Amino acid sequence: xxxxxxxxxxxxxxxxxxxxxxxxxxxxxxxxxxxxxxxxxxxxxxxxxxxxxxxxxxxxxxxxxxxxxxxxxxxxxxxxxxxxxxxxxxxxxxxxxxxxxxxxxxxxxxxxxxxxxxxxxxxxxxxxxxxxxxxxxxxxxxxxxxxxxxxxxxxxxxxxxxxxxxxxxxxxxxxxxxxxxxxxxxxxxxxxxxxxxxxxxxxxxxxxxxxxxxxxxxxxxxxxxxxxxxxxxxxxxxxxxxxxxxxxxxxxxxxxxxxxxxxxxxxxxxxxxxxxxxxxxxxxxxxxxxxxxxxxxxxxxxxxxxxxxxxxxxxxxxxxxxxxxxxxxxxxxxxxxxxxxxxxxxxxxxxxxxxxxxxxxxxxxxxxxxxxxxxxxxxxxxxxxxxxxxxxxxxxxxxxxxxxxx
Amino acid sequence: xxxxxxxxxxxxxxxxxxxxxxxxxxxxxxxxxxxxxxxxxxxxxxxxxxxxxxxxxxxxxxxxxxxxxxxxxxxxxxxxxxxxxxxxxxxxxxxxxxxxxxxxxxxxxxxxxxxxxxxxxxxxxxxxxxxxxxxxxxxxxxxxxxxxxxxxxxxxxxxxxxxxxxxxxxxxxxxxxxxxxxxxxxxxxxxxxxxxxxxxxxxxxxxxxxxxxxxxxxxxxxxxxxxxxxxxxxxxxxxxxxxxxxxxxxxxxxxxxxxxxxxxxxxxxxxxxxxxxxxxxxxxxxx
Numbered sequence: 001x002x003x004x005x006x007x008x009x010x011x012x013x014x015x016x017x018x019x020x021x022x023x024x025x026x027x028x029x030x031x032x033x034x035x036x037x038x039x040x041x042x043x044x045x046x047x048x049x050x051x052x053x054x055x056x057x058x059x060x061x062x063x064x065x066x067x068x069x070x071x072x073x074x075x076x077x078x079x080x081x082x083x084x085x086x087x088x089x090x091x092x093x094x095x096x097x098x099x100x101x102x103x104x105x106x107x108x109x110x111x112x113x114x115x116x117x118x119x120x121x122x123x124x125x126x127x128x129x130x131x132x133x134x135x136x137x138x139x140x141x142x143x144x145x146x147x148x149x150x151x152x153x154x155x156x157x158x159x160x161x162x163x164x165x166x167x168x169x170x171x172x173x174x175x176x177x178x179x180x181x182x183x184x185x186x187x188x189x190x191x192x193x194x195x196x197x198x199x200x201x202x203x204x205x206x207x208x209x210x211x212x213x214x215x216x217x218x219x220x221x222x223x224x225x226x227x228x229x230x231x232x233x234x235x236x237x238x239x240x241x242x243x244x245x246x247x248x249x250x251x252x253x254x255x256x257x258x259x260x261x262x263x264x265x266x267x268x269x270x271x272x273x274x275x276x277x278x279x280x281x282x283x284x285x286x287x288x289x290x291x292x293x294x295x296x297x298x299x300x301x302x303x304x305x306x307x308x309x310x311x312x313x314x315x316x317x318x319x320x321x322x323x324x325x326x327x328x329x330x331x332x333x334x335x336x337x338x339x340x341x342x343x344x345x346x347x348x349x350x351x352x353x354x355x356x357x358x359x360x361x362x363x364x365x366x367x368x369x370x371x372x373x374x375x376x377x378x379x380x381x382x383x384x385x386x387x388x389x390x391x392x393x394x395x396x397x398x399x400x401x402x403x404x405x406x
Numbered sequence: 407x408x409x410x411x412x413x414x415x416x417x418x419x420x421x422x423x424x425x426x427x428x429x430x431x432x433x434x435x436x437x438x439x440x441x442x443x444x445x446x447x448x449x450x451x452x453x454x455x456x457x458x459x460x461x462x463x464x465x466x467x468x469x470x471x472x473x474x475x476x477x478x479x480x481x482x483x484x485x486x487x488x489x490x491x492x493x494x495x496x497x498x499x500x501x502x503x504x505x506x507x508x509x510x511x512x513x514x515x516x517x518x519x520x521x522x523x524x525x526x527x528x529x530x531x532x533x534x535x536x537x538x539x540x541x542x543x544x545x546x547x548x549x550x551x552x553x554x555x556x557x558x559x560x561x562x563x564x565x566x567x568x569x570x571x572x573x574x575x576x577x578x579x580x581x582x583x584x585x586x587x588x589x590x591x592x593x594x595x596x597x598x599x600x601x602x603x604x605x606x607x608x609x610x611x612x613x614x615x616x617x618x619x620x621x622x623x624x625x626x627x628x629x630x631x632x633x634x635x636x637x638x639x640x641x642x643x644x645x646x647x648x649x650x651x652x653x654x655x656x657x658x659x660x661x662x663x664x665x666x667x668x669x670x671x672x673x674x675x676x677x678x679x680x681x682x683x684x685x686x687x688x689x690x691x692x693x
Contacts, residue, residue, distance in 0.1 A: 041551070041578065081578070083456070083578075085455075086454075086455045086456070091455065091456050136456070200582070200583055203583060205583070238583075240581070240583035240584055247584070249583075249584055372575065
């Protein structure tokens, strides 16, 4: 089970954050062409971290201590953007984003193409996370293709550790790290979709997407709900307003999907809500975001083996993230706390199984912009996982790294 | 359904209702945009291409403060505006030499629309714009996009420009509600890191709170007079040398041409009948 989860996370985790928010490193987007109205830009980022982790009450197959040089929460990025001239009032654009990682797969020579054991151990690989085009006009925006999903998308984009490291994925150090994924929100992931976003209506925008559905992951492979005959629906209402000196960024999101099992006629749902409010005033910034739902899971939305119990019943979980940051010259300092909490089902209660109860983490970070291209990052994170059988594990994570963007 | 939710059915209903209502708002958004946008916030979009825009906006003002009216509508020729803007130079942060505030492509983009906007705007309206171009970066090895945003209005016989940013760092994929390409403001000075190069007929605006280093006034009449004098000098030099060309400044148009332009603006409904009659009388009074 654990290896399945790990390999799944390897393929999916990390973050692209194409829409960089305030506090993230700036992307210059270098330009090619443009003279005839068509323009190509490319942007990207490389981040590398030294990560030292200690873990108490570790599982049998994990180390007590670990040191790796590796990718942080975000993979590296190399992205191409093509923009058309305005044609009959419509602006077309396309983006293809490649997301490689830097670490070996735990051996000196194990670069790995990202398959089999290499995938599990987290060698270098390239995820093609973004392949989409957009049409913008007075009508709003249509987005078609593979992009960051709406549900909890803003929850991860406003994570203080977005350009940092946060909580490690595992002690062997494979794959991108988690930031606060699983510790304050669940991972939105990238996926194919048709999305419509309204124009700005006095600070309001509404977006809804018809998404490629996902299996709803159970705690055993037998209980994965993999029969899907309808799309997943995601939506988001966002509102941005300046009140005096305070800039407010708020959002409310939702997700709905059904799936059933190969082995029996039973339907399950993923249904969730999410929200957030971010306030910025001069050098101060504060965030409070949250989520809740059933059949969502604890780490990867819908797909982390926590969404359903061993009998295919949806589990209920919720979580929240809060942070405060302060810009001190070129340095941003911040403190962030996040927690995800899961209820046991009746079946969980009957079975002697290790069901996750809560995952919480506290991160203190310093993000120093040496110049507009280069940011130095230092973080300390303490994470704690609790289980309904009384089992508990704690991690202390020290990371230092650098992020280069262009 | 889980045990927790069986005892808490309204949760399901609330989430479903939220989904339906948010989605229905999205669908409704297509047809209700005009109704939701407060009247007067964005009156007239003169130009829009991605994040670039030129539009007529209401004058900005602090609460309870009365702003002097602009002398709008005013007819300024495109070339008149273009020449004035082209004459502005600035020393940007961390650069060792000055550079023009606007690139040629940026001038080509905004000058016609500013001219059109000033002719159509009312006394309580400004022209706001944001314009983007590519500039050399990484020691000339690449190009990166930068933007300039400002507010323009005509008052006391001068063209006023309040800058929000000059060649500011541009990120193409930002949410413009969070990171707007904001024009300058009468009430809140820009946190600028640039210094304008002293030029004839250009001055920093000085108000009750002192000099504003993000607010420039351009004396178009003086510029025009000097340009006309220079034009005459060039013509004379050209005649003396036998050359047939050499003019670099478009002199003010004739009364007939100006009346024709005014008539065009009226036919396109860019100005009201009242504005038309007022400006027509002003032009004819010059005869």
